[in-house]
Every structure is written in structure tokens, then in C-alpha cells.
Amino acid sequence: MDPYRLPRHAVPSRYDLRLEPDLTTLTFRGEETVALTVAEPTAEIVLNAVELVISEATIENDRGEALRGRASMDEATERCRIDFPSPLAPGAWRLRLTFTGILNDKLRGFYRSSYKDATGAVHLLAATQFEATDARRAFPCWDEPAFKAVFAVTLAIDPALTAVSNTRILDARLEDGRRVISFADTITMSTYLVAFVVGELEATEPVLVGSTAVRVWCVPGKRQLAPFGQEIAAASLRFFEDYYGLPYPGDKLDLLAIPDFAMGAMENLGAITCRETALLVDAGAASHTELERVADVVAHENAHMWFGDLVTMSWWNGIWLNEAFATFMEMLAVDAWKPEWRRWTTFGVSRAAALSVDGLHATRPIEFPVKAPREADAMFDVLTYEKGASVLRMLEQYLGPEVFRDGVRDYLRRHAYANADTGDLWQALGEASRQPIPEVMDGWIFKPGYPLVSARLEGRELVLSQRRFTYLPEPPPGATAPADPGQRWRGPVQLRVNAGGSASAERLLLSDAEARLPLPAGNGAVIVNEGGHGFYRVRYEGELLERLLRRLPELAPIERFNLVNDAWAVAVAGLAPLAEYLDLTARFGDERDRNVWSALLGSFHVLNRIVEPADRPRLAALVRDRAARAFAALGWTARPEEDELTRQLRGDLARVLGTLGDDHAIQDRAAALYAGSADAVDPNVLPALIAVLAHAGDGARYAEFLGRFKSASTPQEEQRYLYALAGFRSRELLGQTLARTINGEIRTQDAPFVTRALLMSVDGRELAWAFVKANWDTMDRQYPKHSLRRMAEGVTGLATPELERDVRAFFTERKIDLGGKALEQFLEQLRVAITLRTREGAALSKYLAGFA
Numbered sequence: 001m002d003p004y005r006l007p008r009h010a011v012p013s014r015y016d017l018r019l020e021p022d023l024t025t026l027t028f029r030g031e032e033t034v035a036l037t038v039a040e041p042t043a044e045i046v047l048n049a050v051e052l053v054i055s056e057a058t059i060e061n062d063r064g065e066a067l068r069g070r071a072s073m074d075e076a077t078e079r080c081r082i083d084f085p086s087p088l089a090p091g092a093w094r095l096r097l098t099f100t101g102i103l104n105d106k107l108r109g110f111y112r113s114s115y116k117d118a119t120g121a122v123h124l125l126a127a128t129q130f131e132a133t134d135a136r137r138a139f140p141c142w143d144e145p146a147f148k149a150v151f152a153v154t155l156a157i158d159p160a161l162t163a164v165s166n167t168r169i170l171d172a173r174l175e176d177g178r179r180v181i182s183f184a185d186t187i188t189m190s191t192y193l194v195a196f197v198v199g200e201l202e203a204t205e206p207v208l209v210g211s212t213a214v215r216v217w218c219v220p221g222k223r224q225l226a227p228f229g230q231e232i233a234a235a236s237l238r239f240f241e242d243y244y245g246l247p248y249p250g251d252k253l254d255l256l257a258i259p260d261f262a263m264g265a266m267e268n269l270g271a272i273t274c275r276e277t278a279l280l281v282d283a284g285a286a287s288h289t290e291l292e293r294v295a296d297v298v299a300h301e302n303a304h305m306w307f308g309d310l311v312t313m314s315w316w317n318g319i320w321l322n323e324a325f326a327t328f329m330e331m332l333a334v335d336a337w338k339p340e341w342r343r344w345t346t347f348g349v350s351r352a353a354a355l356s357v358d359g360l361h362a363t364r365p366i367e368f369p370v371k372a373p374r375e376a377d378a379m380f381d382v383l384t385y386e387k388g389a390s391v392l393r394m395l396e397q398y399l400g401p402e403v404f405r406d407g408v409r410d411y412l413r414r415h416a417y418a419n420a421d422t423g424d425l426w427q428a429l430g431e432a433s434r435q436p437i438p439e440v441m442d443g444w445i446f447k448p449g450y451p452l453v454s455a456r457l458e459g460r461e462l463v464l465s466q467r468r469f470t471y472l473p474e475p476p477p478g479a480t481a482p483a484d485p486g487q488r489w490r491g492p493v494q495l496r497v498n499a500g501g502s503a504s505a506e507r508l509l510l511s512d513a514e515a516r517l518p519l520p521a522g523n524g525a526v527i528v529n530e531g532g533h534g535f536y537r538v539r540y541e542g543e544l545l546e547r548l549l550r551r552l553p554e555l556a557p558i559e560r561f562n563l564v565n566d567a568w569a570v571a572v573a574g575l576a577p578l579a580e581y582l583d584l585t586a587r588f589g590d591e592r593d594r595n596v597w598s599a600l601l602g603s604f605h606v607l608n609r610i611v612e613p614a615d616r617p618r619l620a621a622l623v624r625d626r627a628a629r630a631f632a633a634l635g636w637t638a639r640p641e642e643d644e645l646t647r648q649l650r651g652d653l654a655r656v657l658g659t660l661g662d663d664h665a666i667q668d669r670a671a672a673l674y675a676g677s678a679d680a681v682d683p684n685v686l687p688a689l690i691a692v693l694a695h696a697g698d699g700a701r702y703a704e705f706l707g708r709f710k711s712a713s714t715p716q717e718e719q720r721y722l723y724a725l726a727g728f729r730s731r732e733l734l735g736q737t738l739a740r741t742i743n744g745e746i747r748t749q750d751a752p753f754v755t756r757a758l759l760m761s762v763d764g765r766e767l768a769w770a771f772v773k774a775n776w777d778t779m780d781r782q783y784p785k786h787s788l789r790r791m792a793e794g795v796t797g798l799a800t801p802e803l804e805r806d807v808r809a810f811f812t813e814r815k816i817d818l819g820g821k822a823l824e825q826f827l828e829q830l831r832v833a834i835t836l837r838t839r840e841g842a843a844l845s846k847y848l849a850g851f852a
């Protein structure tokens with residue numbers, strides 16, 4: 001028997017499920033009746049269940065046959081086998097199970113979450129998180145995405161509480177002192193999308209989109225933070241109904257903010273659950289980044305209602321399509337809602353993060369065969385979401401947005417209420433576009449990596465060549481097999497040639513090692529990857545780079561972003577001297593685009609991790625030199641005509657000058673502004689002030705910020721002060737922050753990320769690494785399942801040769817598996833930093849000698 005896939009001789013079509021959670025004993029009781037079709041005579045039924053105790057199992061049919069079964073649990077395979085005394089005949093049966101379970105504190109399955117009210121009293125609520133395979137912790141079920149069924153949920157709860165599930169309430173009555181709430185039938189859907197939340201919840205008034213009521217739910221006292229999330233929820237629902245050409249598949253749409261939540265959010269049909277920071281926000285007091293996060297997450301989950309919920313992957317290898325598509329649609333919806341946010345330009349930052357991991361030998365293809373669902377856990381990463389969304393965007397731009405949309409519509413209509421695979425989407429897009437989609441796309445989806453496209457001049461010809469980009473010529477010893485240098489992609493390449501006063505566009509499908517293109521006369525600047533949609537890097541050789549740098553204002557922001565980002569990657573990979581890149585950063589003094597700056601500042605942070613400590617003040621001087629002009633032009637005070645991105649840039653520059661740049665004037669001014677009226681400070685600048693004050697702060701400041709973290713009135717304020725606790729420089733204070741990551745003062749949903757921030761900081765990394773080593777088992781026990789991986793990513797910041805050796809020894813000795821290729825990727829990223837340090841350390845030191 002396949003240990004990972006359930007046998008298919010009994011298939012469920014409907015669950016009538018009744019659960020009775022008890023928030024005082026932290027347990028629940030359950031009963032369910034599952035309508036089954038038995039395909040062949042069998043005396044056993046196998047389904048998933050874990051951490052449940054099944055006390056009764058019976059089965060009956062309409063022919064009056066009834067049997068009592070004996071349930072036995074196998075914790076290792078998370079299965080329950082029910083044996084019957086005689087075989088069941090093929091046909092329709094009803095399986096009845098009675099069971100009990102626990103409301104765990106691991107933020108998965110049916111779990112408990114806690115929060116404090118204004119008086120400091122602790123309250124509990126119960127919530128669910130089932131993806132990928134944790135529905136089986138709440139009720140016995142066929143817990144695979146292809147076993148779609150209808151769910152009719154009934155919850156029996158304390159009458160003082162409220163309950164929300166996937167569908168609207170049909171009936172609520174009092175029974176033996178419990179409030180018994182019956183919810184309408186769901187659509188035919190997968191188990192991982194079932195949800196229920198029970199607690200003292202408050203909701204907004206509904207907003208109607210067509211006939212769909214959209215509400216936001218939260219714990220008492222936070223309803224005033226709901227309007228922004230509700231607005232994007234309604235706007236994106238409208239957008240998707242129009243884009244998909246299909247009505248919303250649920251009967252209402254609730255979004256719930258849960259105080260403890262392991263993921264960002266979860267697309268349960270009709271009952272989207274979120275972290276508080278991803279849904280609740282004070283729109284008047286939040287920065288652009290904080291608002292964008294809410295808009296992104298809400299739009300993303302909404303996109304899933306069709307793509308994922310209505311049409312679902314057949315098995316977990318298809319999870320990339322769910323997530324890549326929802327990420328792509330999130331961009332489209334937010335871009336349509338707030339064009340002034342220029343969401344596709346900002347998406348360049350996400351694409352860059354994917355290019356960074358995909359430039360490792362230890363990368364993986366977007367889609368790969370998955371046997372055990374556990375293997376798919378490691379798919380919830382930047383390659384699935386960001387690379388996946390990038391290649392979909394590349395394809396959309398290549399086919400044309402309308403053709404692409406038509407293909408998507410056709411795919412959804414054809415597979416509604418059922419399951420589908422990548423090939424089904426390619427087929428629908430192929431029919432809509434009359435193009436051989438798999439030929440173009442398979443190299444991007446089923447093969448790892450991406451090309452570096454080099455551009456050079458040969459006389460009047462532009463020569464483009466492709467080879468696979470990797471940071472290191474060889475993988476670190478003992479790791480993965482080296483990347484294939486002969487790998488080729490079929491890549492749609494868009495070019496623009498700016499010559500004289502005119503620009504001409506060219507489009508070609510790069511498929512061979514090399515392509516040649518005649519250029520017009522004159523010293524035209526050639527921009528490869530016009531519009532920035534391509535998932536590849538460009539290296540401009542010889543004079544081509546200088547021509548572009550001379551005409552920067554003629555480039556679109558995303559093109560300038562890619563220019564910086566690719567030049568940095570080329571330098572890190574040793575394909576160009578670091579000094580050449582550092583010279584390039586001096587050409588952006590007039591830059592006012594926030595994303596271009598994020599590429600520049602990101603590279604300075606990496607240099608800060610590898611620079612010799614003695615040179616650190618000179619690196620700070622270089623950062624001041626590069627950023628001061630732009631910040632001086634913006635000033636501290638927002639102007640009414642400025643857009644949100646410019647305001648956010650002001651915050652970004654103030655932050656980097658006051659921290660990495662160690663600018664005392666900025667630090668003094670930040671302290672003065674912070675001490676003054678907070679209302680007078682732009683919401684985009686306030687988070688920067690907090691970060692700068694932490695960087696320059698002492699014990700008194702730490703105590704103040706700790707107090708603000710604990711008494712924060714919005715989720716965003718709480719996060720700013722929480723992460724500030726990782727931004728101090730005193731070892732004693734950082735030690736206090738580390739202790740708080742495991743003593744219960746910081747929620748387990750946040751603690752791994754705080755530790756990660758400390759591992760990445762040059763002031764905290766030695767201390768944090770020693771702490772992580774000493775407390776690994778405690779963290780493993782306390783944190784949600786996937787969080788150790790997120791925390792361990794911080795080791796990429798431990799960029800000294802001594803730390804690298806110690807990191808490798810620790811993971812080898814402890815035989816730690818973080819799932820998929822995660823650990824290998826982190827170790828290779830660390831090696832990339834060390835290699836850069838070894839190769840360019842002396843040159844960097846020499847370069848910095850000019851700064852003081």
C-alpha cells in the first residue's frame with residue numbers, strides 16, 4: 001500500500017460534521033457522518049486521523065445493513081483503519097464516527113489562540129489551519145486535495161461566544177446549555193479549505209459585492225482597524241469576478257484576524273483567516289509598506305477563492321500553480337485598485353528575491369514530483385510564489401493580457417468543483433493563444449535556474465548570448481550536483497533601443513546560445529528586458545553599460561531597478577569587479593524611486609555583513625555619501641503633492657542613514673522628532689525613527705520600547721517595537737531580546753522572525769547563533785512546524801569564516817533536516833557571502849579608504 005496516498009476503494013462525497021469545542025478543558029468532541037461510495041467489496045476503510053481518539057465507528061446503507069467497526073490508529077502514517085466484521089458491498093454507505101481531540105497550541109489543526117483585553121485579562125479562542133494536511137487533526141477525513149466533498153458543519157459552543165465557518169448560518173438554537181449553530185452546505189471542495197473559528201468575535205457591518213456580504217472579524221476592541229482590509233476585500237472580489245468571468249463561488253465572504261497564526265493568511269473558502277498584521281490596520285497611521293502588506297494578502301487570498309478553492313490541484317506537486325497564480329493575481333488586483341502604488345514595479349523586489357535563490361546550485365525546479373505531502377511543505381517558498389508569479393507575468397506579457405485571461409477563464413470553467421494540473425492550464429492557454437505553451441514554459445517550470453543574458457557589441461551588431469547564472473562556479477563540497485552550464489531556455493526577450501530622440505522596440509524568442517541583431521547607426525543605448533518582466537539577468541558588456549548609465553532618466557523605474565540588481569549579482573558572482581559596482585552606485589544620486597533604492601540599500605547591507613570590522617565606519621561613510629543627496633532633496637517633512645512611494649522612500653533613507661550610515665545628525669534629529677508630537681511625523685517616517693532610536697539606544701530606551709511593544713494599540717505598532725528590540729547594539733540588551741523569544745513574552749508566530757533578524761544583524765549575530773545552538777530543541781518544541789526553517793534562514797547572515805565553519809558543523813552533527821533543499825540553500829548562500837569576502841575583501845578595503 002502507498003504510504004502517502006489513501007486507497008480509493010471508498011470515496012467520500014459529503015461530511016455532516018458536528019464539533020463541540022471546550023475552551024476551558026482545551027478539548028473538543030466530534031461526530032460525523034460521511035456519505036461514501038464503496039467501489040469494490042471491502043471489510044476495511046482507511047482514512048486520515050491524528051491526535052484524535054475515535055470511540056465509535058458504525059456504517060449503514062439504505063438497504064438496512066448496519067455494521068459496527070473497530071477503529072485502529074497508526075500515528076506514523078496519520079491514518080485510521082476501520083475494520084468491519086464482514087465485507088461491505090459496493091454502493092452508497094454512511095460512515096458514522098464519534099471522536100475527541102485536543103485544542104493544541106501548535107497553530108495547526110484545531111488550535112487555541114490567546115489575547116489580552118484592555119485590563120490585561122487573558123482570553124482564548126479556537127481557530128483552524130488545515131493546509132496542507134492538518135484537517136485530520138480536527139476530524140477523521142480523506143485528507144487529500146482530490147477527495148473533494150460537501151461539508152455541512154455544526155458547532156455546539158458556549159452561548160457567550162460566536163462561531164464562523166465557511167458558509168452562512170442556517171440555524172442557531174440553544175440545546176443543553178450550548179448554542180448549536182448549523183452552517184449551510186459548502187461547495188464541493190477539498191478538506192484543507194474547511195475552517196471554523198470560535199471565540200468572542202466582533203464583525204464589521206457587511207459590505208455587499210453583488211449579493212455577497214463581505215465582513216471583517218476580529219477580537220473585541222479592534223473593529224476600528226478593519227475598514228481598510230474590508231475595502232480591498234470588496235474591491236478585489238469585484239475585480240476577480242470580472243477577470244475570471246465567474247461569480248464568487250461562496251455564499252458570503254468573511255475575513256478573520258487571528259491573534260496567533262502560523263502563516264500569513266489562509267484561503268479557506270468564505271472564511272479567510274489572517275494574522276492580525278495582514279488584515280487589521282489603522283490606515284491613517286500606517287506606512288505605505290504596512291498598508292501594501294494588507295492589500296496584498298487580502299487580494300491574494302481572494303484570488304484563491306477561484307484559483308485553488310473552486311479549481312484545486314490534484315496533488316501537492318501542483319501547489320506552485322495555486323500560489324504562483326494567486327501571487328500574480330494579487331498584483332493585478334492591487335495594481336488595478338491603487339495604480340499609484342505601481343505594484344508591478346515594486347514586484348521587482350520580489351522577483352529579485354526569487355532570482356537570488358534560483359541562482360544557487362541548490363535551487364530546484366518550480367514544479368517537481370512529490371510523493372509524501374511533507375515534501376510539499378518545502379514548496380512554500382520564494383520559488384513557488386515569486387518565481388512562479390514572475391514566469392506567469394512573463395507569459396502573460398508574451399501572449400497578451402487578454403489572451404492570457406481568456407485562457408484562464410476557460411481553465412476555470414472547465415475544471416470548476418474539480419481538480420486540475422499544470423498541463424490543464426497550459427492546454428487552456430494554448431487553445432486561447434494558438435501557441436505551443438509547454439515548449440516555451442516547461443524550461444522555466446520543470447527545470448531549475450534561469451539564464452544570464454549577456455549583451456555586447458560587434459561592429460553594428462548587438463550580440464545576445466545566454467548561459468545559466470550561478471553565483472558560484474561550483475557548489476560547496478558535499479552539496480548538490482553542479483548546475484548544468486549548457487542548459488538553455490526559450491525566453492521571450494524584449495529590447496528597446498534609444499537612439500537620437502527616438503526609441504524602437506524589438507521582440508525575440510531567445511532559444512539558442514546566441515542571437516544577433518543589427519543596430520541602427522549612432523551611439524544608441526540598448527535596454528534588454530524592456531519593461532522588466534523577464535525572469536533572467538542581463539549583463540551589459542563594454543560600452544553598453546556606460547551608455548545606459550548616461551541615460552538613466554530615460555529608463556523606466558523597473559529597468560533602473562534591474563540594472564542595479566543585475567550589476568550587483570554579476571559582481572557577487574565574480575563576473576565583474578566589486579569596485580565597478582560601487583562606482584555604479586554613485587550614479588544614482590538623483591534617483592527618487594523607492595524600489596531602485598531598495599536594490600542599492602540591499603547591497604550595502606550585504607557588504608556590511610562581510611566588511612572587516614575596522615572598515616565598518618568607512619562603509620557607513622560610503623552609505624552616507626550615496627544616500628545623503630536624495631534624502632536632503634526630500635527633507636524630513638512630507639509635501640502634500642508627494643505620492644505614497646516617495647513618502648516611503650523618505651522613511652527608507654532616514655532609516656538607512658541613521659542605522660547603517662550611523663549618521664549622528666540623523667540620529668539626533670530622529671530623537672527630537674520622536675520626543676515631539678508623534679502626530680506631526682509622517683506615518684512612513686515613524687517606523688524609521690523607531691529603528692534609528694533602537695540602533696543608537698541604551699537600556700532606558702529598550703525599557704521604553706519593550707513597554708510600547710506590550711501596550712501597542714495596532715498590530716503594526718506592535719511589530720515596529722518588537723523588531724526594534726532586535727535593532728539595539730548592546731550585547732546585554734540583545735541577550736534580553738533573545739531570552740524573550742522562548743520565554744512566552746513574544747508570540748510563537750513572531751519569535752522565529754525576531755531571532756532571524758538577530759542572526760542577520762552584525763551586532764547580534766554571534767550572540768544569536770550561540771543562543772540558537774543552545775536552545776534549538778526548545779525552539780523546535782515551541783514554534784509552529786515550519787517556523788524553524790524561516791528562523792534558520794538567518795544563518796545566511798553569519799558571514800565570517802569562523803561562523804560559517806561552526807554553522808556547517810552544527811547542522812552536520814545534529815543531522816537537522818529543514819525540509820526540501822532549504823538547509824542546502826542557506827549554506828550555499830552563506831558560502832556565496834564568504835566567497836565574496838575572500839575574493840573582494842582587500843579591494844573593498846582599498847575602495848573604502850577614500851571614505852571617512
Ligand SMILES: [Zn+2]
Nearest residue numbers: 300304323326
Ligand atoms: Zn496563497
